Amino acid sequence: MNLIQRLKIWTELRRLETRAHQSPSPSTFVDLGQVYINLGMHEKTLVLAEEGLALFPQSVELRKLKRFAQKKQLTERIGSMRVRLARSKDATLYHELAHLHLELGDFESVQGVCEECIRRFPEDAESHLLLARANLLGFYRDLGAREGSAAVEHLRAVLRLDGDVVAARRLLAELSWRIGAQISVLEHVDALGRLGVRDAELQAMRETVAQSSPAGADGDYEDIAALLHDVESRGRLTRQPVSRERRAMQDATSDDGDELHGVRDRLARLADAPGVRKATFIRGAKALVRGEIRDGRDPFLRVTRVVARAAQRAAKRMDVGNFSKGTVDGNFGRICVCSYGESIAALECTADTDVTALLDELQELVAQSLVSASRRGA
Numbered sequence: 376m377n378l379i380q381r382l383k384i385w386t387e388l389r390r391l392e393t394r395a396h397q398s399p400s401p402s403t404f405v406d407l408g409q410v411y412i413n414l415g416m417h418e419k420t421l422v423l424a425e426e427g428l429a430l431f432p433q434s435v436e437l438r439k440l441k442r443f444a445q446k447k448q449l450t451e452r453i454g455s456m457r458v459r460l461a462r463s464k465d466a467t468l469y470h471e472l473a474h475l476h477l478e479l480g481d482f483e484s485v486q487g488v489c490e491e492c493i494r495r496f497p498e499d500a501e502s503h504l505l506l507a508r509a510n511l512l513g514f515y516r517d518l519g520a521r522e523g524s525a526a527v528e529h530l531r532a533v534l535r536l537d538g539d540v541v542a543a544r545r546l547l548a549e550l551s552w553r554i555g556a557q558i559s560v561l562e563h564v565d566a567l568g569r570l571g572v573r574d575a576e577l578q579a580m581r582e583t584v585a586q587s588s589p590a591g592a593d594g595d596y597e598d599i600a601a602l603l604h605d606v607e608s609r610g611r612l613t614r615q616p617v618s619r620e621r622r623a624m625q626d627a628t629s630d631d632g633d634e635l636h637g638v639r640d641r642l643a644r645l646a647d648a649p650g651v652r653k654a655t656f657i658r659g660a661k662a663l664v665r666g667e668i669r670d671g672r673d674p675f676l677r678v679t680r681v682v683a684r685a686a687q688r689a690a691k692r693m694d695v696g697n698f699s700k701g702t703v704d705g706n707f708g709r710i711c712v713c714s715y716g717e718s719i720a721a722l723e724c725t726a727d728t729d730v731t732a733l734l735d736e737l738q739e740l741v742a743q744s745l746v747s748a749s750r751r752g753a
Contacts (some may be wrong), residue, residue: 401434408440420444449479466496473505485509500536503529520603555613557584558597576617650728657719679721683714700734713737
């Protein structure tokens with residue numbers, strides 16, 4: 376860039392800075408940010424984007440500008456870190472570089488850096504922990520059993536190298552909680568307690584699991600791989616994050632939590648109708664059930680969730696509104712489903728059952744739950 380071009384850019388920069396100060400607007404901030412980017416002034420771009428968002432918090436363009444500036448900053452720091460790492464093969468530098476890639480969302484690079492560190496430093500627990508975090512981010516995003524299993528293996532590797540790593544224990548406790556591995560939850564929460572780590576979320580995990588008295592809770596084996604594959608096949612986690620679950624538990628025991636009493640009564644009447652074998656009402660991660668349902672893995676519950684989600688996606692794709700109600704026939708009989716948003720009501724009945732009135736009942740059940748929820752939110 377010659378002197379005249381540089382002078383033109385600096386002249387434009389001063390003009391835009393004055394304009395942004397005197398007549399601030401999202402477009403003015405974005406134009407100024409673009410000049411900063413062209414000059415390689417990413418720190419100033421980030422500060423500018425944050426100032427703009429303080430004035431215009433709904434601006435999509437300013438949010439994009441901030442993300443771009445952050446990405447540029449991280450990329451520069453990664454380049455600098457790689458130069459340092461080429462001069463000195465130090466485990467701490469590997470960790471810092473992996474953290475930067477993790478922050479950037481580049482999971483493949485995280486894996487490459489950490490695996491190289493582990494080859495050089497086989498006893499390095501931190502690299503396994505970073506790999507576990509990267510795999511967990513991917514698992515919670517896509518619910519892929521492969522990434523979940525990889526996260527578990529790396530967290531177990533951390534504990535083999537150092538059983539007192541609190542972060543690994545907590546991540547395993549949280550993952551076990553989300554996939555329904557109750558024995559594992561107790562194992563890791565108790566281990567954290569022995570390490571002196573106690574808080575409300577861990578206590579809530581322990582109390583909830585203890586109250587549910589899972590079958591085989593006195594054993595020492597739980598098929599984590601099977602639970603992860605179950606999550607993948609269902610397309611949803613067994614439990615919400617513990618903080619959200621605690622709020623739901625508190626809501627259910629508060630005076631306002633009586634909103635579902637009417638839903639429970641109607642569901643019970645529906646389950647007693649001629650030809651009906653099973654009935655459920657589902658909202659989010661919670662389900663009320665009646666009839667011949669063994670546990671949370673009952674195929675009826677799985678089919679209900681899958682059918683409702685698929686129908687809602689199809690309705691949205693065709694722009695025909697929200698899925699309301701429908702039936703699915705199979706060798707199991709007939710399943711009737713009605714859903715709106717996160718509220719799903721369904722029943723399983725014999726193939727010869729007249730479902731017209733039952734579908735109307737399911738629709739009333741969903742409508743009642745929505746009215747109760749809206750009153751509560753008022």
